[in-house]
Structure formats: C-alpha cells, structure tokens
Amino acid sequence: xxxxxxxxxxxxxxxxxVKYKQTALGFLWxxxxxxIMMVIFTFFIGKAMNVPSDGMEYPxxxxxxLILWTVFASGLTNAGNSMxxxxxxxxxxxxxxxxxxxxxxxxxxxxxxxxxxxxILLILYYDQSVFIGQAFxxxxxxxxxxxxxxxxxxxLLAALNVKYxxxxxxIPFVVQALLFLTPVIxxxxxxxxxxxxxxxxxxxxxxxxxxxxxxxxxxxxDMMTLWISLASGVLFFFFGLAYFRKTxxxxxxxx
Amino acid sequence: MKPILEIQSVSKKFNIHHEGGSYxxxxxxxxxxxxxxxxxxxxxxxxxxxxISFSINPGESIGIIGKNGAGxxxxxxxxxxxxPPTEGKIICRGRIASLLEVGTGFHPExxxxxxxxxxxxxxxxxxxxxxxxxxxxxxxAGTEKFLDTPLKHYSSGMQLRLAFAVAAFLEPEILVIDExxxxxxxxxxxxxxxxxxxxxxxxxxxxFVSHQLGMVSKLCKKAVFxxxxxxxxxxxxxEIIRDYTKRIFTENVYKVNENDSNKPYSVTSIRPLNSExxxxxxxxxxxxxxxxxxxxxxxxxNGTNLMxxxxxxxxxxxxxxxxxxxxxxVNINNSATAYLTIPKVSLTPGxxxxxxxxxxxxxxxxxxxxxxxxxxxFDNGSEFIKYEDRWFYGDVFVSGKLEFK
Numbered sequence: 001x002x003x004x005x006x007x008x009x010x011x012x013x014x015x016x017x018v019k020y021k022q023t024a025l026g027f028l029w030x031x032x033x034x035x036i037m038m039v040i041f042t043f044f045i046g047k048a049m050n051v052p053s054d055g056m057e058y059p060x061x062x063x064x065x066l067i068l069w070t071v072f073a074s075g076l077t078n079a080g081n082s083m084x085x086x087x088x089x090x091x092x093x094x095x096x097x098x099x100x101x102x103x104x105x106x107x108x109x110x111x112x113x114x115x116x117x118x119x120i121l122l123i124l125y126y127d128q129s130v131f132i133g134q135a136f137x138x139x140x141x142x143x144x145x146x147x148x149x150x151x152x153x154x155x156l157l158a159a160l161n162v163k164y165x166x167x168x169x170x171i172p173f174v175v176q177a178l179l180f181l182t183p184v185i186x187x188x189x190x191x192x193x194x195x196x197x198x199x200x201x202x203x204x205x206x207x208x209x210x211x212x213x214x215x216x217x218x219x220x221x222d223m224m225t226l227w228i229s230l231a232s233g234v235l236f237f238f239f240g241l242a243y244f245r246k247t248x249x250x251x252x253x254x255x
Numbered sequence: 256m257k258p259i260l261e262i263q264s265v266s267k268k269f270n271i272h273h274e275g276g277s278y279x280x281x282x283x284x285x286x287x288x289x290x291x292x293x294x295x296x297x298x299x300x301x302x303x304x305x306x307i308s309f310s311i312n313p314g315e316s317i318g319i320i321g322k323n324g325a326g327x328x329x330x331x332x333x334x335x336x337x338x339p340p341t342e343g344k345i346i347c348r349g350r351i352a353s354l355l356e357v358g359t360g361f362h363p364e365x366x367x368x369x370x371x372x373x374x375x376x377x378x379x380x381x382x383x384x385x386x387x388x389x390x391x392x393x394x395x396a397g398t399e400k401f402l403d404t405p406l407k408h409y410s411s412g413m414q415l416r417l418a419f420a421v422a423a424f425l426e427p428e429i430l431v432i433d434e435x436x437x438x439x440x441x442x443x444x445x446x447x448x449x450x451x452x453x454x455x456x457x458x459x460x461x462x463f464v465s466h467q468l469g470m471v472s473k474l475c476k477k478a479v480f481x482x483x484x485x486x487x488x489x490x491x492x493x494e495i496i497r498d499y500t501k502r503i504f505t506e507n508v509y510k511v512n513e514n515d516s517n518k519p520y521s522v523t524s525i526r527p528l529n530s531e532x533x534x535x536x537x538x539x540x541x542x543x544x545x546x547x548x549x550x551x552x553x554x555x556x557n558g559t560n561l562m563x564x565x566x567x568x569x570x571x572x573x574x575x576x577x578x579x580x581x582x583x584x585v586n587i588n589n590s591a592t593a594y595l596t597i598p599k600v601s602l603t604p605g606x607x608x609x610x611x612x613x614x615x616x617x618x619x620x621x622x623x624x625x626x627x628x629x630x631x632x633f634d635n636g637s638e639f640i641k642y643e644d645r646w647f648y649g650d651v652f653v654s655g656k657l658e659f660k
Contacts, residue, residue, distance in 0.1 A: 006376050006381060006382050007376050008373065010373050010376040010377070014362060014365065014373055016364060017364075018362060018364050018365065019371065021365075021405075022364065056597045087410070088359070088360075089359055089360045089377060091337065092353075092355045092356045092359045093335070093337065093353065093355075093360075093377055093379075094335055094336040094337050094353070095379075102423075140327065194310040198358045249338075250338070251635050252332065252338045253269070
C-alpha cells in the first residue's frame with residue numbers, strides 16, 4: 001500500500017476536483033448541505049417538537065451532529081458505489097483495490113474540514129462555552145471514529161455492490177434510515193428504554209457523535225453505550241476489511 | 256540468467272450465465288439458500304486459458320497472436336494481476352506495467368494537465384517521473400495549447416494522442432500492451448512504433464498482443480500463438496506468424512468435375528500456392544504468390560490465350576497476364592497445367608481474388624471464371640507498415656524513382 005501512496009493522493013484529489021467542477025458555488029456546497037439541514041431540523045425538531053439538546057443551543061447541537069453525519073453519509077454512499085463507478089479502471093489496471101473506497105471517504109473528510117470552520121463560527125455566534133483541552137482530544141477522536149465507522153460498512157458495501165447490484169438501492173435507504181437511528185438531531189439521553197438504548201448503541205456513529213459533543217456539554221456521556229458503539233465500529237471495520245480483501249481479487253471479473 | 260517472467264501452467268475458468276442478465280442478484284442467492292427456487296443450472300464453465308506455460312528472458316519482446324477469443328486478452332489480464340488465474344502461477348521478477356487500454360482513468364471534467372498526472376499515476380508512474388517527462392509528454396502529444404482545457408472539449412483524436420503520450424513514457428521493466436496501437440493517425444503511429452522500438456532496444460521486456468502481424472514481426476523476435484486458450488506455437492516470430500497464417504487458411508481451391516463438357520477449352524482446377532507448392536490463402540508481402548491452373552483441351556482453336564487477372568478487394572482488376580496457349584503441347588482431352596508467379600513485393604497487404612479466362616482475344620471466351628480463389632497478403636515489415644489498417648496506399652508496390660534536384 002505504501003508504494004501506492006501517490007495513487008491515494010491522486011484519486012482523492014481527482015474526486016475532490018471533479019466534485020466541485022463546473023459548480024457555481026464550489027466548496028460552499030460542503031457547508032450548505034449541513035447548514036440547510038440544521039435550519040430545517042431546528043424548526044421542526046428543536047422548535048416545534050421541543051427536543052432537548054444537552055444544554056446547547058439546538059442549532060449548534062444539530063450542527064455538531066450533522067457535520068459528522070455528513071461525513072458518514074456521503075462517505076458510505078461514495079465508498080459503496082466506488083468500485084462500480086471505477087469499474088473501467090479496475091478492469092484495466094492493477095493496484096490495491098482498497099485505495100478506491102478509502103479515497104472516496106477521504107473526500108468526505110475534506111468536506112468536513114471546510115464545514116468545521118463554520119462549526120467554529122457557530123460556536124462563536126452562540127457564545128457556547130467549550131472545554132478547550134477536551135476539544136483538542138475529542139474533536140479529532142470523533143472524526144477518527146467517524147472514519148472508522150464509515151470504512152467498515154463502506155468497504156463491505158463496495159465489495160457487495162460489485163457482486164450484487166441490489167446494494168446500489170440499499171445504500172441510500174440505509175443512509176436515510178440511519179439518520180433517525182443516530183443521535184444526530186436528538187440526544188442519547190432522550191431514550192430511556194434500556195434495551196432500545198443498547199440496541200441503538202450498536203450503531204458506530206453513536207460513539208462518534210457522543211465523543212464529538214463532550215467538549216460542548218457538561219452532562220457526562222453514558223459510558224456503556226459509548227463502549228458498545230466503539231466496539232461495534234471496530235468489529236464492522238475488520239469485518240468489512242476482511243470481506244473486501246477476500247473478494248477483491250475477483251472484482252475485475254465481476255465488475 | 257533467470258527469466259524475468261515465468262508463466263507456469265496457468266488456466267482461467269469463467270462461469271457463463273445464460274439466462275437473464277449477467278449480474279447476480281440477491282434474490283437468486285436467497286432463493287438458493289432456502290431452496291425455494293432451484294439454483295440456476297444454466298451456468299456453464301468456460302476455460303478461457305488452459306495450461307499455459309512459457310517464460311520470458313529480460314529484454315525479450317514477445318508477440319501474442321491468435322484469433323478473436325483465443326484468450327490473448329485474458330492472458331494479459333492475468334499477467335498484469337488484474338484477475339487471478341484459476342490454476343497455475345506466475346513468477347514475475349520486475350516492475351510490470353500494463354497498457355490494456357489507452358487513457359485509463361481519463362476524466363472528462365479534468366484538464367489535460369490534470370489528466371496527465373492522474374493517468375500517469377494510475378499506470379504506475381511516480382509523480383517525480385511525470386514531472387520530469389511532463390514537457391516531453393505534451394510535446395509528443397502535440398496538445399500544448401489545450402493544457403488547461405477540460406478533456407471533454409478535446410477531439411477524440413487529441414484525447415488519444417494525450418493518452419498515448421503518457422503511456423509512451425512509462426518506464427517499467429516489463430511492459431504489457433494490448434492492441435492499443437491500432438488507433439491514432441498514421442504519423443502518430445509511426446511515432447509510437449519508434450518509441451516502442453526504443454523501449455525494446457533499451458533492454459526492457461515487452462509483451463505485445465496484436466492482430467497486425469506486420470507490427471508483431473517488426474517489434475518482436477519471438478511470438479506465442481494462442482488458439483482456444485492453449486499455446487499451439489512458441490518460437491521465432493516469423494515462423495509463428497507463418498504457422499498462424501496457415502492455420503487461418505480458408506478454402507480457396509477452385510475445382511470442377513465436368514468432363515463431358517463440349518467446350519473446346521475448360522478450366523478444371525485452380526490453386527493458389529506458396530513457394531513450397533503448398534496450397535495457402537495467406538501470403539507475406541515479401542513472398543512469391545503462385546497460381547496453378549489446370550485446364551483441358553478438347554479441341555485446338557488457333558489464337559487462343561489464357562488470361563489471369565488479379566482483382567482487389569473491391570473486385571476491380573489491378574493487372575493481367577495474357578499468354579497464347581497455342582503452343583501448349585498436350586494431347587487432346589488431356590490436362591495441361593500452367594503456373595503463374597506473381598513476384599514478391601507486388602501486391603500490397605490486403606485481400607485479392609483472381610479472374611481466369613481462356614479466350615480468343617476480342618472475339619469469344621471459351622471459359623471465364625471471376626472472383627475465385629481468394630487470398631490475403633499480410634505485411635511482413637514493409638516500408639508502408641506504419642499505415643497498416645490506417646491508410647489505403649494502393650494495391651501494388653511499385654519501386655518508382657524519386658529524385659530531388
């Protein structure tokens with residue numbers, strides 16, 4: 001893989017470039033998507049339904065979840081479709097196949113960096129108090145857990161999609177459903193039923209968002225759900241990776 | 256010296272699905288699992304390659320020839336690690352780069368410059384290498400004016416040139432090329448051929464698949480002949496190509512059995528022959544073409560000629576040979592045999608047929624046969640090889656004199 005690090009760079013660079021080519025707003029799109037979602041959720045979930053927000057202003061609360069959620073959602077979608085959309089290259093050239101789903105996740109990380117600037121502006125605007133020391137640990141950690149959480153299912157879906165094109169239709173559906181099964185627009189504390197709580201903790205994004213919000217809130221996270229979620233993320237990571245490695249040899253025959 | 260590439264009894268199997276689309280769907284899998292639906296029995300095994308073994312020494316250039324579907328491309332895909340062999344293994348002692356397509360990974364939205372870097376790195380070039388050769392690449396492609404224009408605004412010819420230019424500066428130890436030179440205009444092809452010759456002279460190993468036998472014989476000292484997934488010949492490229500052209504022989508002997516004809520003269524058989532007097536349908540351009548014509552004389556008529564003409568692929572007559580047969584000494588009702596020799600380097604590569612007539616000039620014809628005994632001529636390294644399949648430069652070679660004063 002090390003030998004191919006330049007190819008990593010070029011694939012990511014290509015996807016970033018192509019993503020914003022011939023768009024009038026360019027990189028602004030990386031900001032607009034979570035921002036518009038935030039406005040919608042603030043009105044309907046925050047204001048109309050009065051969902052609590054761990055002591056933060058609801059818009060900031062929603063944005064802190066959405067910023068990671070966008071990485072996961074677009075990363076999973078792009079990684080899941082990456083092998084099929086790059087079939088022409090796969091059939092003609094050899095290189096470690098993992099480069100493709102990984103670089104499509106890196107594109108989402110690139111978008112995160114831009115959206116993160118807006119996140120900082122929102123913190124300043126709402127005059128939110130931040131535990132600075134924690135922020136330096138938990139924000140990068142939250143992003144790392146998000147990338148791990150995206151990587152496992154992303155590789156799994158990419159490999160499955162090559163063989164069974166059904167997954168092309170499964171991916172957007174899964175992403176849509178998961179948004180409501182992840183504490184993006186509501187806090188974990190809202191769920192009181194213990195069985196339901198631990199069941200939802202199986203979602204690896206649960207831990208990512210919880211970790212990311214630690215510096216912003218005084219309420220301590222539920223450690224049990226956090227560990228379950230982290231373990232599930234690691235499990236998915238290795239399962240997805242193993243399945244991908246097992247099937248990658250035959251991608252060119254099936255694609 | 257250890258071979259740089261060893262192919263050890265490599266086989267490749269594909270499963271062909273007959274029913275429905277070629278994609279699997281989950282429904283079928285689930286159906287099989289719960290035995291709700293019997294599994295598709297329409298799956299058929301197909302061995303694209305069977306027990307292929309050969310080895311290549313460093314610096315050798317090997318041509319791979321064979322008909323469509325012989326397994327050439329599958330072999331190249333296995334060699335370039337794109338797909339694994341079902342059986343057997345490959346030992347490779349060098350950096351391998353494959354060029355199974357030109358412009359792999361070209362993206363229409365990116366500019367020429369960006370695509371050079373992307374394509375180069377997909378083909379296995381380091382960024383430093385691309386930086387170093389960048390000006391040469393652009394120069395080779397001749398697209399400097401459009402460097403920062405998105406590729407989608409390029410003409411298809413320009414895209415090809417750019418793609419080739421990148422590929423031309425690949426510097427692997429082993430280069431695997433699939434038929435890609437069959438595109439591009441003549442001048443550009445010449446450049447590419449020159450570049451390929453440089454590469455092979457610089458001691459690198461080339462594996463080259465092509466239908467253009469002329470190119471194979473010019474570029475490669477050795478050749479592999481594949482048929483139905485197996486090697487049927489491996490050796491010097493001239494010999495292998497000769498072998499190959501014999502194999503793709505098409506029936507082209509003309510024969511009639513009308514002995515009771517009442518014509519004074521009639522042709523009974525015509526066979527195209529090579530210099531060993533074997534029947535063939537394919538000739539190298541630098542090989543004599545012979546035609547054996549057997550005819551019966553039932554009644555001698557004074558002033559009778561035998562005319563043989565060569566038709567080009569459009570059926571137009573190119574040239575004729577006309578001789579009197581009045582002096583042919585053969586008994587009445589017996590056969591006489593005439594041999595026509597068309598000297599080597601007369602007909603250009605292409606397809607031809609013959610016209611044969613026994614006639615009394617401008618008066619009457621006793622027997623006429625047209626468009627018979629089809630033959631083809633292939634380029635075995637002529638001065639016009641750069642135009643192979645690209646430009647029609649005529650039906651005959653003429654050594655005209657061109658002087659500059």
